[in-house]
Amino acid sequence: MGAEKIRVLIVDDIAETRENLRKLLSFAPDIEVVGTAATGEEGVQLARELVPHVVIMDINLPGMDGITATEQIVREVPTAQIIILSVQGETGYMRRAMAAGARDFLVKPPSGDELMATIRRVYEIGQAQVARMAPLQAAPTGPAGRPAAGRQGQLVAVFSPKGGVGCTTVAVNLAVALQTRLGVGQKVAIMDGSFQFGDVGVMLNLQATRSVADLAVRVEELDTDLLTSVLTPHPSGIKALLAPPNPEAAEAFIGADSGTAEGSRRIGAILDGLLSEFDIVVVDTWSMLNELTLTFLDRADLILLVVTPLIPDIKDARHFLELADRLGYPRTKIGLVINHSDRRTGLRLDQIERALIPALAHIPYDERAGIVAANRGLPIVTEEASKPVGQAFVHLAAGVLERLSQFRKTEEEEEPSVEVSRRLLGRALGI
Ligand SMILES: Nc1ncnc2c1ncn2[C@@H]1O[C@H](COP(=O)(O)OP(=O)(O)OP(=O)(O)O)[C@@H](O)[C@H]1O
Ligand SMILES: [Mg+2]
Known part of the structure; x- marks a missing residue:
């Protein structure tokens, strides 16, 4: 992936959470927090402008909730990979978030290692997606490996x-x-x-x-x-x-x-x-x-x-x-x-x-x-x-x-x- 940093947008209405996440991520040399947003609307807006690789999205937000924001970002910035942040016990929301297109989940408060590993993982997935969409890519297609002659089945x-x-x-x-x-x-x-x-x-x-x-x-x-x-x-x-x-x-x-x-x-x-x-x-x-x-x-x-x-x-x-x-x-x-x-x-x-x-x-x-x-x-x-x-x-x-x-x-x-x-x-x- 060269020297490209993983660009992350944080969406959470609590300033302290945003700050904690930013601090945790400051220890990762390959990750850069490019923006933070306090509402779903702002999150969607910033995602459009900044085109981050990864969005960390809180579920409970005032106004537009995290699930609706996820849906919009998935639609408008399809390369952005969304990780939902939720508190324990919000499985009902998590189901909906998953259906909305979120890539992964983290339970609050995530450890630094967990957070970084998840960001890197979903980033990789996003990169693979981008590669697939690129017109000149050489990704294989069609039914898998046919053996030598004689096969009919x-x-x-x-x-x-x-x-x-x-x-x-x-x-x-x-x-x-x-x-x-x-x-x-x-x-x-x-x-x-x-x-x-x-x-x-x-x-x-x-x-x-x-x-x-x-x-x-x-x-x-x-x-x-x-x-x-x-x-x-x-x-x-x-x-x-x-x-x-x-x-x-x-x-x-x-x-x-x-x-x-x-x-x-x-x-x-x-x-x-x-x-x-x-x-x-x-x-x-x-x-x-x-x-x-x-x-x-x-x-x-x-x-x-x-x-x-x-x-x-x-x-x-x-x-x-x-x-x-x-x-x-x-x-x-x-x-x-x-x-x-x-x-x-x-x-x-x-x-x-x-x-x-x-x-x-x-x-x-x-x-x-x-x-x-x-x-x-x-x-x-x-x-x-x-x-x-x-x-x-x-x-x-x-x-x-x-x-x-x-x-x-x-x-x-x-x-x-x-x-x-x-x-x-x-x-x-x-x-
Ligand atoms: N639709 C179904 N209705 C009722 N029983 C089912 C149904 N599907 C599977 N079972 C039963 O559930 C049990 C587990 O199914 P099965 O052995 O097919 O799962 P498996 O994924 O192959 O498991 P393993 O990981 O052990 O190989 C079996 O007793 C099977 O008869
Ligand atoms: Mg079996």
Whole structure:
């Protein structure tokens, strides 16, 4: 970023708070407070004039409140990244602020470290945004990394930054619904990408005799016969590539910290194999963003981002969307799935979609169906076909097929480089 300083505007009606923030920031050599405002109106005005990189915005302001001011600044100065400052317990406001386009939150009084780190983080996001908007930028676009010749299939990765929100449920039911919809003429596979604690086998009530571990050590000789021999068929017609029987077996091929380059290479080769045999491969990924998960996400044509209507989910999903931007994933590559969509959490679906992206599907919560699925291994989409939850998966499958067919039409477009993604990620996460 060169010697450019991060230009910050502070909006708070209390003079002492403004002064404290300014003092805290005076210790950061890379941050400069370019202005302070005591009201929302003044904040919007100064944002227009000063075009700051970052705005620190109090929620409770006399006159125009911080949320309305945030909305206006987002609209008029889209490059400005807004951090909301709130006192504990203002979560109701925070929801609204997030929907208004705020990037992050800090609880008053923030520590100096927290404040600086948040400013630097949102600044980086803003810079990436600017780079994307620049006409001559070389950011990759289009569906991610196509492997060498022979591939026909498309990859759908189901991911959530949070565990336990329903990724496996979505992956399993989507695969079954896709197969049902496509009929016997087309082949659908599911891969359990959660190598250490995968649940796909249990959710489909499959006895695993072979797993991805059997393939991973023999990727050099991978062919149709070998692939077929390790896949487990399910009565719905889909084939499953299951997770290893225990975490140690997974470690043996993916590396001790679940993220070696060699592990990724092997998984890449397995994906190549699967995609040359199947029309659609659904992969259930782990919530952890390591090398392996990124291999799946990079290679995916479509990433289904699963959230439930809870603030931490939405916040993490937002961070993921920002990361996806920095990785050069086009927004069309991501489909939002709101699970437990009918749960009364105080968050409306339209608010979530405004804070994130429009959803591809809303999946209602059905406790009984969930228990049957988990404990008897019977997919919701077949067991509860007539219930709203079953219908929701059918709807999701239709949405996924439609999105994938759009990609097929633009298949010849440029391909992003996975190398570029890695570099950007390294910068984004400081690894
Ligand atoms: N829409 C739903 N209605 C009812 N139960 C559901 C629904 N979605 C998920 N469940 C249940 O919630 C539990 C957690 O779901 P699941 O295992 O799919 O989540 P996950 O994101 O894969 O979790 P993990 O992080 O452990 O892999 C399961 O018992 C599942 O049956
Ligand atoms: Mg899971």
